Amino acid sequence: MGRRAAVTVGRSHTVKRYGSPAAAAAEALWYTRLPWAAPRLLDVDGAALVIETRPTARALPGWQPAAALRELLQAVHAEGVHHRDVHVGNIVQADDGSPLLIDWETALKRPSPLSYDLDGPEASGIPVPAIHEGLTPQWWGSPQKSSIRMRWRNGCSSTSPAG
Known part of the structure; x- marks a missing residue:
């Protein structure tokens, strides 16, 4: 991640080290608010956020759960939340094969009729x-x-029904 945080991916857990405990706590908030949408939060230790390691969609090019991801993003939007950093590097596979989201650093809770994550910043009115x-x-x-x-x-x- 470079400038904002350093990420170390291990076999069982991933550590994201921020420059401050407040930044780690801010991201950890989303893992606790939406535990069904993210891998398990294992610990927040000062400026370090520790989550369960899961394989990313980038690392699993044959895994493309478009319909399930759309449903997940719709459910996140129903909570008034916009992840705002959805790409294949931030989608991970749960044990049951369903998608989860990591890297909640840019998440925002703000009502909008449309989802930033599905419809984009212009359509949703949610800022980049x-x-x-x-x-x-x-x-x-x-x-x-x-x-x-x-x-x-x-x-x-x-928006396509075929996903």
Whole structure:
């Protein structure tokens, strides 16, 4: 992650070290608020956030759970939450094969009729995270090379019934 945090991925747990305990606690909040949408939070120790290690969609190119991911993002949106950094590197596989989200650093709770993660920042009216300023926004249909649309080129879109 470079500037904001350092990530160490181990066999059983992943450690994300921030520059401050407040930053680690801010991200940990989402793991506790939406435990059904993320891998298990194991610990928050000062500036370190520790979660269960899960394989990413980037590491599993044949695993493309588009319909299940869309349902997960709809459920997150139903809670008024926008992850705001959805791409194949931040989607992980649960034991049952369902998708979960990691890297909640940019998450935001704000009501909106549309989801940032499914519909994008312009359609949803939800702002691009400050740490993404000048970069391509990370959401399902983003033209960014790690987006769901670009990586899972099986005709899926955020709104297509086929997923």
